[in-house]
Every structure is written in structure tokens, then in C-alpha cells.
Amino acid sequence: MVPLSHYLLLSAALFMIGVVGVLVRRNAIVVFMSIEIMLNAVNISLIAFDKYLNQHDGQVFSFMVMCVAAAEVSVGLAIIISMFRNKPTVNLDEFNIMKW
Amino acid sequence: MELLTFYPLAGFSILLALGVVINKSPIGSALCLIGMMLGLAGIFAMQQAHFIAILQVVIYAGAIMVLFMFVIMLLNLKGTGAEWRSRERNTLLTVLTAFLALGVLYKIVDIILEIDLDSPAKVADTFGTAAVIGETLFTDFVLPFEVASILLLAAMVGAVVLAKTKLD
Amino acid sequence: MEPINAPESIDLISLAPVLVLSVFAMAVLVLDLFAGKNKALVVFVSITGLFLSGVSALAKYKLPVYSFNDSYVVDHLSVFFIFLFTLSSALAILLSIEYNRREGIRMGEYYSLILFCTIGMILLASSTDLIMIFLGIEIVSICLYVLAGIRRRDLKSNESALKYFLLGAFATGFLLYGMALVYGTTGSTNLMKIATAIHEGNVNSMPLLLLGVVLLVVGFGFKVSSAPFHMWTPDVYQGAPTPVTAFMAVGPKAAAFAALFRVFTQSLPELDSTWEMVLIVVAVLTMVVGNLGAIMQTNVKRLLAFSSVSHVGYILMAVIAKNSIATASLLFYMLAYAFMIFGVFGIIIMMGREGEENLEIENYAGLGYKHPLLALSMTAFLLSLGGLPPFAGFVAKFYIFSAALKEGLLALVVIAVLNSAISFYYYLKIIVFMYMKEPQQEIRVSLSPITLFVVTVSLIATIQLGIFPDPIIALAQN
């Protein structure tokens, strides 16, 4: 039997890896992938809690998270594509016309 | 027994997640991400969340990641150029951020380990099956389920507006 | 296999505003195919949809009504917010007409996205379930990401969309983690059940719950753009098309506040010792950062972005105070703020030129003699934003401050009042330019009748709410 805390630790670790990815990477697509890691990490927590509580709410929640992830991916990649047409790069550091 | 499957799966997922962050080329990152998601599907399956495990494979690995790969190839991002690599490298920042993240992680771990865990309730055999999830979805959570369709429709419209080639 | 019986709590009538809007949003999508280049029909249908949706919010007369397994509620708060959302979306659409013609945005999807976004806002304000709130936030955000980037050929618009999207998704991660932890520790996603679980001490792990609460503050803090999670606001507001900026500053923000208010006051009232302190820090920081940031700005949209950040700080005080006056003051502030913002942005749109030009403060030099009435309205809006009587902004601020004072938050009120004094510095800057500087260039204002109509309505409302706020307050107090 795997205790709940193990799942939660795995979830926290993956979440923080995702956060670090967002903070250090400059490739917009990789940053986006790091955000996906974060969402997946949360799913682990949800499902672990679900098992622990003997409920299905968490699984429904994670189902919705997947929907949202799919929606975000389609819009996010569309944004990256439309941006790429004007300026062929995905380096986030080149996108700071607006500052201060 | 379960622990024996859990640790390799968890380690595998963490390593691949790190791979996503560390990998220089976007394609490599994407491949690592797919691997990680498959690993997580295994972890879900361990918790008897079979339906979600399958969705994880179908939606994430099957749909979302394909979209990622597709866009990477469309934009032809090789990410191997020396210029790009030097841009990506910023050791000090990375180390600082990693320390920050480790600090937070430490705190969270601290909190998690404090939990006084009772042994979890024995779950029914039907737990996590498509039938049960489906019933929950269509009774207690019918509204979120329907609202999700609005979300997807809006996202679809949005993606089309932004990405279609012909501007009218 | 046994048939699944539909639960009794399904109540489509209470969902009427959402249903009406969904139908109209899709109708707009379809109509757009036949409408050709003239979007008048599309606009008309959108406005009708919003109007009908607002009316259908009154379908339930015995409030509150809980439905869908207690995850959706029609109460006075949500009805008021639905009015606010439909009104602000309608004003945003009216503002867009002239702008879209000038900037060549000829997509009918623009309008349906605004409608979809409004659906998200309504769901956000009426949901009492974390899953629903999450979905609502995502609908709103996704529509806004697209709307911010809808000027596809413009690099600023692209950048705005990209920044908003990446940071928004990042913040969503935090919000989601927070929700997961709250669910896990209390065993439910329903706000009322969470409150009951906390009340009965039925919580797995208090520290984990508190961690979840902090994560929720981060996530909501981003959505309402409070410091230090506000950094995206100026960039996104500046880069997004001007009507979208006005739209963003009112509706989605109010919706996020509605959800924030529900989550913190309905489900976590027993933990107020924790989040109250956190929110006080956030509120103070937000006011100070917003005001200091605005002082040095030269771009009007950016200046208003920072100013909106500082307003978030004031509104957070209502959440912190959480008494009966606070609820009313939150609603009133949102309404007053909506009119002020649409008024100001209407004038900004009229002053603007093709390609998002003419947005610097210097461009407003000499407006006072060229178009005295326009300048006078702008002055009224700015003074109202600063909180000068007898405009709506003053009454709104006074309400929130007295709500906070009633809870004994004297220090917070002092800081807030001091901040609103500082804020005059930059509002005055625009007024000084309008009245007291020589024009740098020829002033060319596109006085489109529809935009003028929006500005006039906003002006009347700003003054009306300042002098006779009572009916609205009575409404908000129920």
C-alpha cells in the first residue's frame, strides 16, 4: 500500500520542477510544456486524494483539468503561431517591447 | 509490493520531467514530456483510477503532445544553434531559481510529512471504472461537464481566429 | 445496465442567462458567415443576446436558489453581477465598433468571444463549487488571451497575448494546486461543504489546507491583478486592443472578485485569521505599487493599467472587511468603476488613431480648447477615479473605507486614503495636459456617435451614482 504522502510528495516535486522550468527556460514552447507538467502534478494530488477519500470528485476534477489543458494548448499554440508570423522566434526574451 | 512499482514509476516521471526542463531541443523536451505523461498514467492506474489513466494517455500523450510536436515542426525549431544555446544558458539564474524552488519544496514536504494519515478507506471494486465516473459526471457534475463544452468551443473559435492563414 | 436518473436538482431556469448567451454566441458565429463585411447585424444580435441574458437573470424571483447539486446558485449577489457583466460587455461591444472599423478587425468571432467570455463571467459569479469556478476562470481567461491577441499583425498585440497566456496558465497552475489541496483536506469541492468541514474540524491536515489557501490567494491574486502578481497588467493592457482593455479591466476582474469573495467569505470564513492578514498585505502592496507605478507613466493605457491595479487594492479591502456593508460596497464599487473605465476608454478610443497610435499623454495636450465637452467629461471620469465628490468614485471609495473602518481596520484605511491622495497626482497630470498645454499636433478626434453614446451614458451614470447612489446601494444591499 502506497501512503498518500508519497503521492503528494511526487506531486509537489513535479509541480516545482514545472515552476523551475517556467522560470529558467526562454523557449516559449518549453515554458508551455513546463506549465503542462504543473497541471499533471496537480492531477496526481487530485487522484491520490480521491483514492484516500473514496470519492470520485477528484477524478472528475482531473478530467476537467485535462479539458482545460487541451483548450489551453490549442489557444496557446495558436498564439505562438500567430506571433511567429510577425517575428520568427519563440525566444521570450525578445518579446519585451512593452515594459516600465 | 505496490511500493516496488511506485518508486520506479515516480523516479521515471521525475527524471523525465527534469528532462523536459533541461533538454536543449524542444523536440527532446516534448519526447520527455510524453514519457512523463505515460509514467503518470501508470501511477494513476496504480490508484485504481483506470478511466483517468486511459484519458491521460489518449488526451495528453495522444492529442496534446501531438499538437506540440506538430507546432514545433511547423515552426521548424531546431534549437541546436549555438546562439540559441548560449541564450538559454544562464547558470546563476538557474541555480538561484533551483534553490528557491528547493526551499519551497522543502516547506511543502515538511507540511506533507506532518500529516497524520489514517489508513485509507477500503475502496469498492468499481472505484475508478468508466461506468462509475460516467455516472458521477452525468449526475452530480453534469453542469461542469456541459460547461466544459462551452470552454472547448470557445477555445476552438479562439484558436481558429488566431491561427488561420487568411485574414479577412 | 441500469438507467441513470437525472438528479432532481437540475434547474435549467436558473441557468437561463448562460443558456441564452450560449445560444446567441453560437448564433453570432453562424450569422457571421452570412453577414459579409458589414458587422452591424452581428453587433445587433450580440447586444440583443446580452440584453436578454440580463433580463433572464430575473427569471428566479425567490432567491437564493441552489441547483445542480448545490454547485450553482442564483442569489442577489450573482444577479447583480450578471447585470454588471451584461452591461459591461454590451458597452465593450459598442466601443469596439468604431475601433474595429479603424483597425480593420473584421472578424465576427470577436463578438462571439466576448459573449463566451461573458458566459464564463456569469458562471464564475454564480458557482459555489471549486470545479465550476475553475472552469469559469478558464473560459474567461482563454477568451481574453485570444481577444488580447486579436490584432494579429501587430507585434504589441501578439506580445500582450503571449505574456498574458503564459503567465495566466502559470497562475492557473497555482490556483489549481490550491484547489486540489483544499479538496483533499476537506473532502469536497463544494464551498458550503468545505465550510462545514472546517467548522466541524473535519480536516485532514490544517497546514496543508493553509498551503492551499495561500495558493488560492496567488491564483486569484493573479486574476484580479493584485501585487505582486500584477506584473502582467500594464503590459497586457497596453498591448491589447483598447476596447478589449476596457473590457478586461471591468468584467473579468469583477468576475474574479466575485469568485474570490465567495471562496473566501463563504467557504473559508473560519480561517480568516490566516487569509485576512495575507490579503491585508496584498491589498496594501497593491495600492502602493499601483500608484507608484502610475506616476511615471506616459502612455495613457499603461497609466490606467497601473491605476486599475491600485483600485484592486481598494476593492480587496471590501473582501477583507466581509461585513454586510462590504458586500454592498464591493458591488457598488464595481459598478461605478465600470462606468468610469468605459467613459475614459471611450475617450481614449476617440482620441486614438489607426494602429494604436496617439496614446501618449502629450497627445492630449490642448484637448481642453479643441473639444471642451470631451475634455470636461474626461476630467469628470479622472476625478471620479481619484475619488472626488460628487462623482461615483467618491461614494464607492467612501463605502469601502467605512466598511473597513467598521471592522476596525484603521491603519489599512489610513493607507488607502493616503494612496488615493497620491493617485490625484497622475490623474491631474492628464487634466493638466488637456487644459494647460499647447497641443503638439493637430487634434483629430473621431467622434463616432456610438462611442459618444457610450461616453455620455457613462458620464451620466458616473454623476448619477455620485449624487443619487441610494437606489443602487439599496439594490446591492439585498
Next chain:
Amino acid sequence: MLLNLTFLIPLFPLVGSIINGFFGLKLGEKKVGLIASAAVLLSFLTTILVFIGFLMLPEGEHAFKQTLFTWMVAGDFHVNFAFQIDNLSLVMMSFVTGVGFLIHVYSTGYMHGEYSFYRFFAYLNLFMFAMLLLVMGSNFLIMFIGWEGVGCCSYFLIGYYFEKKSACDAGTKAFVVNRVGDFAFLLAVMYIFSIFGTIEYSEVFHAAPEKLIFGGEVVTIITLLLFVGATGKSAQIPLYTWLPDAMEGPTPVSALIHAATMVTAGVFMVVRCNPLFNLAPDTMLVVAFVGAGTALFAATIGMTQFDIKRVLAYSTVSQIGYMFLACGVGAYTAAIFHMVTHAFFKACLFLGSGSVIHGLEGEQDMRKMGNIKGDQPITYMTFLISTLAIAGIPPLSGFFSKDEVLYHALTDGNIILWGMGISAALLTAFYMFRLVFMTFHGESRVDPSVHVHESPKVMTMPLVILAGLATVGGLLGIPLFHGWHLLHNWLEPVIHFDLASALHHSEHLLHEAGRHAPVWTHLLVEKEHNVWLEIFLMLFSSVVAITGIALAYIFYVKRPDLPDKLTEGQWGYDIVKNKYLVDELYDDTIVKPTVEGSKLLWKQCDARGIDGVVNGVARIIGWFSDRGKAFQSGFVRNYALFIVVGFIALLLIAI
């Protein structure tokens, strides 16, 4: 009933302002002036009707309240939009509308041919509206609306000549400095609300002695906050710097807003809140000393100025100081009395200076004036009368009001306050006559190309009326014998204060809180009205005023030609030299140190010190804002980092 006409009084100027603001451009100058003046005249006449109505009130009723509508309700918080007519507000309304009307008439002449004539009158009418709200409101919030409103109009009117950068800066400065005061005022209002649960005057003042402990910290904080608000609006130390700069506005504005009405709003507010101030002896002391200090300080600066309007501005600051001195020693009648007489003579002086500036085609520097009394006889006569009044020469109005202030400063205050007051009186006589002599007497230093002419009738008529009022205004309060003081009898219901019962309540409150009440018996000793002391003080201050005038005469009429004689007549050198030495000695020992000292005071305290603080605060905020910009780097990564850092910070706070 006549009293029901009350709401019309502020309505007329509002309507006038709206008409002029929206249609002024099409109406043309004549009609704009007519509408604006007629609006104020109508509200003046209505005030008289209301006054009559008030006099007809049955015995024992001292206030009339007209509620127009409910403004805000929030829980138990209830604010009506209501006007309160009582003895105090009637006095204020009468002179605000009366003087306001005269100044409107004058402005039609003065502003003739200005660039945007209608805008000026729209603002001026709007100002009248706000000022009337301020004095007529029946609760603190209405007063606050008026308070902000007058500030706003003042800002627009100061910046009226917006082509001039100095005018814009002055306008902004006035607004920002005023905001500091307003901020304190608003806090006080909220504090009052949190204690009394209401902000209606009648209810607050009625409950005050029962809820507040005499000399307790609550009432002290409230009154101090109110007083800070008053210092902002009434240009007292330390928030006075905006008023001299405000002279960038057109002269009628200076007369109406920055001399007669708006700047006295602070005094009005203190008098209005006298039931609170009476309970806070510590605050009263602060008020008295700030008032006396400002009176003296501003007078010394007045001696060094050469701009005719700036001299008058400092003089205004100084005279308002007297009013606060009177408030501070509890002589509220004296404060109002001086406010009224000051409105007459200071409005006359400002309008007179406007007439001079008009006649000299825009010249404001006194060094380029001189000997124009023949060219502007009416202006000269009215100006002289008003100057005599402000200097305190009997039997003009200023004499009575100032003496009443000084008498109370001595009997109810202490000798230091009186000393400061009487020194300021000496300086006042000196610098005012310096002004008169430099402007109207002596050698003409006027630019020869300028043709000096008397102003048109529409400008001189108000001058004559105001000078007349400045002459006879003192009759309102013939001070010598108790019971003859009209104004005192009139205001009695408003400023009546039962100290004994207040102390009784306080003892009760302290007792309930388990604390011991201090000994208060010495406060209850009745003071005799000493007629002979008052007569002596009158004589003394007359002598002081005459001394001041004489000094001014010596230095600004006699002395300037001495150096000329010196150079041209070698043969009479010794005699002249001896004579000169006396003057020289006098000059070196007394005048120069004083003038230099006050110059130093002005430069250091005013320009560098207080101005510096105001500008410094602005600069510090600007600096922070500038540094803060660096965070807003435009990089997504940095923004994300801030989200994470914010998360960590909140985590540390929460857990």
C-alpha cells in the same frame, strides 16, 4: 414658508454655471456676465428671504433642516442630502453671496475681452455653488463635498491662465497641498462616524459631551485631524505655501476665493465644530498657537514682498491666523466677526489692487508704481479706507474685530499669544502702508509708455460698496458693553457651551471606565468682562497701528528721496549727513535686521523649508516610482519569478 426656499440658494449658481459652461461660447460676453451675476444676486436675495423666514421661527427654535433626498444608506449608516439653516450658516451665506455678487459684477469689467470669458464665469459660479454647499450642509459629508468642490474650482481658476507655466504649477501645488488637508478631514469624518454612528451635525454635537471625555485622546485626535484639514484649506502653517502662489489666478479670483470665502472655510469648520473643540483643550492650544504663529510669521514675510498681490496674499494668511487665534482661545464670535470684516476689507483691497493692475496694464511690481493716487482717485480712496481698516484704525471695522481677538487672546489665552498678536498688528500696519505708499504716493516709477487710467464704473462700484462695508462693518460687534454685541447675541445658540455639564458627563464616563477624573474646578471660574482693560487695549493697539503707519511713512515716503539730496547738494552735506546718520542708525539697528531676518525666514522656512518638504515628498515618491520601474522589465520570466516570490512571501506570512 420662506425657509423652504433654502434649496434654491445653491441651485441658482449651479444652474448659472451649467448654462455658461455649456452655452457660454454662443451667448457672448454680455449675456454670460449677466447670467452669472444674476445667479448670485438671486441666491443673495433668496438668502435674505430665508433670513427673514428664520427670524420668524417660533421662540426656542434655532435651526431649520431641509432634507432634499437620502444620499447614501449602508446598514446603519445613513446620510441625507440636507441643508441646515442656523445662525452660523446664515451669517456665512449672507456674506458669501453678498461679497460674491459684488465680485461677480467687478469681474464682468475686469475680465472684459479675456480669452475664454465664459469659462471663467462658469467656474466662478460653480465655486459659489460648492462654497454654499460647504456652509449650508447639515452633515460632515456635505461639507466635505463642498470642501473638495471649492478646492477643485480654486484649482481650475488658479490655472486659468494656463498658457503660463507658473500658473499651472501653482494650480497643481494648491490642489496637492489641499489634498493633504482633505485627507486629514476625511479621516476625521470617518472617525466621527465610527464613534457616533452618524455624521449629522445636530446628532454628533448633541451626543459629543455625553460620549467623549473632556480632554480625552479620542476627541483630541478628531479635532486635531479636523484642524489639519483646516490648515490646508485656510493656508496656515505648515500648509500655507500654496496661497501666495495661488495669486497667479485672475485678481477677482484672489479676492473671492483666496481672501474672502474659501480660505476662511477652515475657520468656519472649526467654529461649526466648536462643541468638539471645546472638549479638547490641548487642540485648542495648538490652534491658538498655530494661528498666532501664522499671523506673525506671514506678516514678517509680507514686509519683504514687492508683488502687490503677494503682499495681500501673505496678509490674508496672517489675518486668518488671527481668526484661528480667536478660535483657539474659545472666542468663536470674534473669529466670525473678524472673518466678516476681513471679507469686506480684504476683498476691497484685492479688487483695488486689481483695479491698479488694470490701470497699469498688467503691472504687478510695486517698484514700478508710485504716485498714481491722482489718476485713480476712487481706487485710491477705497484702498486707503480698507487699509486703515486692516491696520486697525478706529472706528473702522478691522479695529473692532481685531481688538476683540486680541482682548480674548489676553484674557482667555495668555500674554504670549497676545504679544504675538499685537506684534503682528504692528507689522500689518507697517506693510500695508508700505503697500499704499509705494503704490499711490511718492515718486512715480511707472513706465512712461503706460497711460494710467481709472477703472470703469462696473469695477469701481463694488469697490465703493465694499469700502463702505469695511467702514461700518464694525457695528456688528460694538464690543464695549456686554449685551451690545450684535453678532455675539446672534451666534449664541450655535456656540453655546455648557462646560459644567460636559465635565459632569466626563467624570461619569471616567468613573465608568474605572479611572479618576482630574481636577477641573479651576476651569469653571467665571471670568469678569473687564471694560477698562478692553478700553486700554483698544487705545494701545491704536497707538501700535499708528506707529506702524508712521514707520512706513518714514521709510517709504520720506527716505527714498534722501539719497538724491545727498548727491546733489554738497554744501548742505553736514546737516544732511547728520540727519541721514540718524536714519541710517535706525535703519541699521532696527529695520535692516527685521527686514533681513524676515527675508531669511522667508527664504529658509518658506522657500526651502516647507516648500522643500512638499517638493521633497513629491520627489521621493517620484524616485521610488522611477526605481520601481526596473522591476517591470517586460520579461515573462521575471514576472513569473515575482509570482513565485510573492507566493513564498505569503506562505511565510500565513504559516
